[in-house]
Amino acid sequence: MADESALSADIARQVFSTTEHLTRRVRQAQRGTWFPLALLGLVVVAAAPFYRLGRHAVTCDPALGARGGVEIIYRGTCVQVVGWPAGVYWISAFVLAYAAIAAFYVHRARSRGVGARILPYVGAGVAVGLVFGVLSGWAQQLNLAGMSPSGPVAVGLVPLISISLALFVLARVERSWAVLSFAVGYLVVTLLACGIGTRNLGLHIDTSVSPTWSFLPALAVTGGVLLLGGAGFALAERRHA
Amino acid sequence: MTHPANGLDDVVHQRVRLGILTIAHEARRVEFGFLRTTLDLTVGNLSQHLTVLEKADLIKIEKGYEGKRGRTWIHLTAAGKKALRDEISRLKELIRQVEETQEEDLT
Numbered sequence: 001m002a003d004e005s006a007l008s009a010d011i012a013r014q015v016f017s018t019t020e021h022l023t024r025r026v027r028q029a030q031r032g033t034w035f036p037l038a039l040l041g042l043v044v045v046a047a048a049p050f051y052r053l054g055r056h057a058v059t060c061d062p063a064l065g066a067r068g069g070v071e072i073i074y075r076g077t078c079v080q081v082v083g084w085p086a087g088v089y090w091i092s093a094f095v096l097a098y099a100a101i102a103a104f105y106v107h108r109a110r111s112r113g114v115g116a117r118i119l120p121y122v123g124a125g126v127a128v129g130l131v132f133g134v135l136s137g138w139a140q141q142l143n144l145a146g147m148s149p150s151g152p153v154a155v156g157l158v159p160l161i162s163i164s165l166a167l168f169v170l171a172r173v174e175r176s177w178a179v180l181s182f183a184v185g186y187l188v189v190t191l192l193a194c195g196i197g198t199r200n201l202g203l204h205i206d207t208s209v210s211p212t213w214s215f216l217p218a219l220a221v222t223g224g225v226l227l228l229g230g231a232g233f234a235l236a237e238r239r240h241a
Numbered sequence: 242m243t244h245p246a247n248g249l250d251d252v253v254h255q256r257v258r259l260g261i262l263t264i265a266h267e268a269r270r271v272e273f274g275f276l277r278t279t280l281d282l283t284v285g286n287l288s289q290h291l292t293v294l295e296k297a298d299l300i301k302i303e304k305g306y307e308g309k310r311g312r313t314w315i316h317l318t319a320a321g322k323k324a325l326r327d328e329i330s331r332l333k334e335l336i337r338q339v340e341e342t343q344e345e346d347l348t
Contacts, residue, residue, distance in 0.1 A: 009339035012332040018256070019263045019329075025279055026267040110307070113272030 028240055029112045031174050036101045036121075037182075038230030040163050043093045044223035050089035051156065051215040054082040079211040083156050087137010090159040094129030098122045121173050125166035132162035157215065160190040160222050178236070182229050189225050193218035252297045253328045257282065257290050262325045265300060265317040273313040291315065299324055 060078035102122045109116035135142070139155040167183035253259060260280050265271050277287050294300045299321035303314045317325070 009336050012335045015256070015259065015332060018260065022260055022263045022279065023267045026264055026271075029275070030268070113275030115269030115271065117269065 026114055027175060028237075029114045030109060030116065031176065031237060032105055032108050033170065033174060033176070033179055034230045034232075034234035034237060035104045036170065036230075037226050037233060039097055039100060041223045041226030041230055043097050044160065044163070044219055044226060047086060047089055047093070047159075048216060048219050050086045051219070052212060053085040054156075055212045056080045056082075057212060077211055081156070083137045083139060085137075086156055086159075087133055090133035090136060091130055094126060094133060094159070094162075098125045098129070101125070117173050121166060121170045124169040125162075128162040128165050129159060132159045155194075157190075157194045157218050160193055160218070161187070163222075163226070164190045178233070182233075186222075186225060186229070190222055193222050250324060250328065252293060252299070253324045255290075257286075258294055259325075259328065261287075261290060261294060261315070262299065262317065262321055262328075265315050266322065266325055270303075270314050270316050273315065276315065294321070297324075 056079065058078050058080045099122075102118055105116045105118040136156045136158050164183055164187040167179065167186060171177075171180035171183050253262060257280060261276060264276060264279060268275075273287070273291075276282075277284065280287065282290075291300065291302060295302055297320075298318055301316045301318055303316065305312055305314070
């Protein structure tokens with residue numbers, strides 16, 4: 001009797017190991033992390049002209065400090081920052097990018113013969129992206145610019161944080177520790193890019209970029225991390241295929 | 242107290258059918274071809290198992306077309322989800338009981 005019980009327990013363990021193997025196969029077929037990372041990386045890099053569109057060098061007296069819409073005074077140059085061009089870009093780009101991501105996952109799932117679980121990620125990405133896009137583009141009109149711990153200019157970069165927040169939902173949807181680790185790392189990168197926490201860490205990077213292009217390092221780093229992440233996940237998925 | 246092995250449902254417990262239910266649960270909906278390649282079955286063999294599960298109301302089979310290509314999709318029903326959950330918990334209970342007995346024998 002004891003032998004029979006031990007045998008049936010062994011069979012039960014085998015059944016569990018088989019079901020775990022099948023579950024992994026399905027998850028591998030459903031995953032496509034490289035696509036959203038690569039696409040959003042391109043979206044971040046493509047935002048640069050819209051940030052530049054909202055920055056104008058103006059004549060002013062640097063000794064008087066920032067006033068009258070002047071946001072940046074750097075080495076004797078005054079730059080007026082207008083948030084709406086980047087805000088409009090982010091809102092449109094997020095809607096289009098997440099629609100493309102949804103289409104990619106649905107097409108891929110259909111061709112592989114499994115269902116897609118992408119709606120929570122796409123929904124979260126669009127919702128958080130729209131909120132952060134509006135905050136970044138119209139922070140002054142909404143009287144939110146002063147609330148940012150990193151100053152009114154960095155508020156324009158907060159849509160980057162929305163990408164990392166949505167990645168946590170993707171990690172849950174794909175049940176992937178690798179995506180979760182990437183989301184945590186990317187959140188840290190985006191917070192630093194927005195200037196949040198840089199003072200506590202004693203970070204001050206002087207890139208000697210002209211103030212009309214001072215947003216460029218943040219976009220290059222955050223976009224680059226997404227593109228590199230996309231390449232890494234693509235290689236990993238190819239190896240598992 | 243009844244032994245957990247007595248509570249196992251033969252329709253669900255069979256190796257291939259448990260595999261079908263596991264895949265359908267994880268994938269939400271799964272295509273016939275994916276099941277066939279993943280479980281390494283012939284068309285006839287898989288069809289037989291699907292018929293058993295459909296008759297027991299554990300899965301729903303949906304046939305359609307994508308372009309000119311015929312496609313058969315399998316969904317888990319609410320009864321199928323419950324049956325899979327019950328099967329897993331009975332198997333876990335079985336392992337727990339045997340491990341407890343083995344520990345008692347050792348002490």
